[in-house]
Amino acid sequence: MVVLPARRALKVLAYVGTWLVLSVAIAGAIFLHSERTVEIASHEARLSPNFSGEVVARLGPVLPDLRMPSGSRIGVEVELGKTDAATLEELTSRYAAIASQPEGQIDVAQRTVEAMALAALVQGAVLGGVPLLVWALVGRARRQQLYAALPTRRGLAVSGLAVALTVAAVVPYGWGRTDLPAEHWISLHDFLGPEVPLPDELDGVQVMTDATTAQSRRLIESGISSYDESLKFYSEAADDAAMLDLRKPEEGETVVLLVSDRHDNVGMDKVARAIGEAGGATAVLDAGDDTSTGSRWEAFSLDSLAATFKDLDGRWAVAGNHDHGGFVRSHLEDRGWTYFDDEVIDGPGGSRILGVDDPRSSGLGDWRDQTGLSFGEVADLLAEAACAADEDGDRVNTLLVHDANIAKPALQRGCVDLVVGGHIHVQTGPTAVTAEDGRVGYTYTLGTTGGAAYAIAIGSKLRRPASIGLVTYRDGRPVGIQSITLQPNGRYDVAPWAPLTY
Structure with a gap:
């Protein structure tokens, strides 16, 4: 009575163990054969995972390949593809700026590798059960017939073919080859020489040397210089932000960080975050x-x-006139940012918020179901939406736009509490606007958070003053704004907290 259940239990354990071994083996093989194309470092990049514990960046025919520890058993090879950079100097400058604020690119690579690993595990779990299913379907009698046929010429041929196909499917391409060219890696310090000082963060970086790398040394030196200057400037600015004398939120208040016109300056992101933390911000408007x-x-x-x-x-955003097409919006929406579809929605601190993408962006700001609308037409539609909501008892406390001019009609009609925007790269306001019915609203334009002189702000330091705003909410309404400006020389200018009264 006890023997049969024990045998069944052992049989089940044998099946489960076999399934686990097969699943892991197949998942590992699929994982090592996986590759994905993503956007990394302003390139179309192909990611291929491995178990080397290293990150290898294949930079193309001119710049030398780089290698560094990944910090885990999992490694990845990143092969950079096409880019729109016009010159090598421009490309190297981009690399330096991105490397000084690498968290975004690390997050992309990590999420991609994790997605490939998860997909491999799912496929491995399914495929690992196929041999067991076949085993069960064949049945005991048929299996005994197959065993008996194994010593025959046909049985050996079929068995050998099955083994060969399995090995071909599981073993990674190129494994065991001895004719592949050897790669010679040296430390970045040895590559550049003792005359080029390296930041501590680059101690583990290695360079693959070949006949062409000597010609790239000047570009690498320039990139290292830009990287060091950028890392130092923005890191010091972020550290100094923690010491700023900013107004702290009182009980019942919510503070929101306001950024605008970053124009690719990723170095300012950690500075803006540090300012937000110093001011008690728990959400962000873009x-x-x-x-x-x-x-x-x-x-x-x-x-x-x-x-x-x-x-x-909370993270709310609108697209600006330079964010042409739908890529910016869709990319950030995929990463949890909230954009607007002509409806008033929940905002920070229990408030209500409405926003619109700039109509001068190709494909954007078309009021969703209409196309070809002008700036003025969108302004009128925006005012109609805000005032209709106000009449229904759903007042817009914050109107988020790129250019504050598009919100003038809504503000002049007294339908919103506060309009926030950017666009002109100069900070103005907050300015009170009294509507015909006596109600007061405010308009506030932030300068360029990226310190952009024109449409792009990539560089080792600021080109012009960089602006960040802190908006305070109480009882569901904006009640104050504080402006912070980082000067190109690293000095902070902090404006007094400006109360908003209604």
């Missing part, structure tokens, strides 16, 4: 122009923004 052209190569800027503020309670 008034647009996170990129210079809205192109896919600028995904690094959006990934940096997403990684820097991913743990905040």
